[in-house]
Amino acid sequence: MYSCLVTRPDLPQPLYETLRPHCALDVWQKPVIMPRDELVARIKGKHALLCTLSDRIDAHVLDAATDSLRVIATISAGFDHIDVNECRARGIKVGNTPDVLTDAVAELTIALLLATSRRLFEAEKALRNGEWMTGWNHLWMCGSSIKDSVLGFVGMGRIGMAVCQRLKSFGAKEYLYCGNSAKSSADALDAQFVSFDALLEKSDFVIISCLLNDKTRHMFDEKAFKRMKTSAILINTSRGAVVDQKALYNALNSGDIRGAGLDVMEVEPIPLDDPLLSLSNAGVSELHIKSNIEFN
Incomplete structure (x- = not known):
C-alpha cells in the first residue's frame, strides 16, 4: 500500500x-x-x-x-x-491548486485596498488612542478615492484578472498591468500593458498579484519605491518576498509612498516587534498577527 x-x-x-x-x-x-x-x-x-x-x-x-x-x-x-x-x-x-483561492484572494485584495486608501487602519488606531478630535474636521483621516484614479497590476493572472473585474465598477480612470507579455484576456477589461517602470510612475494604486520567482523577488526595492508617486498606495496579497520589507518600511516612514496594505510578509507570522507594525500607514492583515500570538 x-x-x-x-x-x-x-x-x-x-x-x-x-x-x-x-x-x-x-x-x-x-x-x-x-x-x-x-x-x-x-x-x-x-x-x-x-x-x-x-x-x-x-x-x-x-x-x-x-x-x-x-x-x-x-x-x-x-x-x-x-x-x-x-x-x-x-x-x-x-x-498545486491554482483556482482554489482566486475569489477569496480577490475579495481580500479589494478589502485591503479600500481599508488602506480610506485610512480605516489609521482611523481605528487613532480612535482607540483617543486621538479623535472634538468637533468636526473636514480633512482629518481624509483618504484617497479609487474613482478617476490609475490602477496598476503587477501580474495579470487569475487573481489579477479577478481583482480588476471587481474594481471596474469603482470607476477608475485607467487600468495598467505589467508582466512577461501582454494578455488578450485583459483587453476585455480595457487594461493596458506597460513596462514595470511606467506602471510605477503612473499608478495611484499598485496591486501585486504575481508569482514569486528569481525575477520577482525583491522587485519592489528602494529604487522601485522612489519611482512611485508619493501619494501612491501599495497592496500586496501575493508573496511577501516580492517586496523588500526594509525598503518598504523606509519608503512609508519617509513619505516616498502614501501607504501599504499587506496580507503577506517576508517572515510569517510577522514578529510583533517588526518596525512595519509601528507605522500607522501600514495596514497588515490581522490573520498573520493573530497566528503569531497563538503559535509562537
Missing part, C-alpha cells in the same frame, strides 16, 4: 477521507507548522507528500525521502516553497 505524509491535521476532512482508501496516512497532529526535523525524519520511505506553503521542500528534504517519493501535492496556488527543478530531475511529480 502506498504511504503519504500530510503536514497539517486541520485541512478539510473530505481530503483525508478521500486519501485513506488509497494510501496509509501519516498526519502531523499539531496545529502548528511541522518542524523541519520532523518533516525530514518522517518523509523517509513515503510515496507521497501533501504539504502547504509553510513547508519548504528542498534538496535536503528530498534526499531524506529516498527514491520512494513519487509525488508532492501542495494545498496552494503558489509553489515557490518547492524546489520544482530538483523534483523534475528526480522524476517527482508536483501538483
Whole structure:
C-alpha cells in the first residue's frame, strides 16, 4: 500500500477521507507548522507528500525521502516553497491548486485596498488612542478615492484578472498591468500593458498579484519605491518576498509612498516587534498577527 505524509491535521476532512482508501496516512497532529526535523525524519520511505506553503521542500528534504517519493501535492496556488527543478530531475511529480483561492484572494485584495486608501487602519488606531478630535474636521483621516484614479497590476493572472473585474465598477480612470507579455484576456477589461517602470510612475494604486520567482523577488526595492508617486498606495496579497520589507518600511516612514496594505510578509507570522507594525500607514492583515500570538 502506498504511504503519504500530510503536514497539517486541520485541512478539510473530505481530503483525508478521500486519501485513506488509497494510501496509509501519516498526519502531523499539531496545529502548528511541522518542524523541519520532523518533516525530514518522517518523509523517509513515503510515496507521497501533501504539504502547504509553510513547508519548504528542498534538496535536503528530498534526499531524506529516498527514491520512494513519487509525488508532492501542495494545498496552494503558489509553489515557490518547492524546489520544482530538483523534483523534475528526480522524476517527482508536483501538483498545486491554482483556482482554489482566486475569489477569496480577490475579495481580500479589494478589502485591503479600500481599508488602506480610506485610512480605516489609521482611523481605528487613532480612535482607540483617543486621538479623535472634538468637533468636526473636514480633512482629518481624509483618504484617497479609487474613482478617476490609475490602477496598476503587477501580474495579470487569475487573481489579477479577478481583482480588476471587481474594481471596474469603482470607476477608475485607467487600468495598467505589467508582466512577461501582454494578455488578450485583459483587453476585455480595457487594461493596458506597460513596462514595470511606467506602471510605477503612473499608478495611484499598485496591486501585486504575481508569482514569486528569481525575477520577482525583491522587485519592489528602494529604487522601485522612489519611482512611485508619493501619494501612491501599495497592496500586496501575493508573496511577501516580492517586496523588500526594509525598503518598504523606509519608503512609508519617509513619505516616498502614501501607504501599504499587506496580507503577506517576508517572515510569517510577522514578529510583533517588526518596525512595519509601528507605522500607522501600514495596514497588515490581522490573520498573520493573530497566528503569531497563538503559535509562537
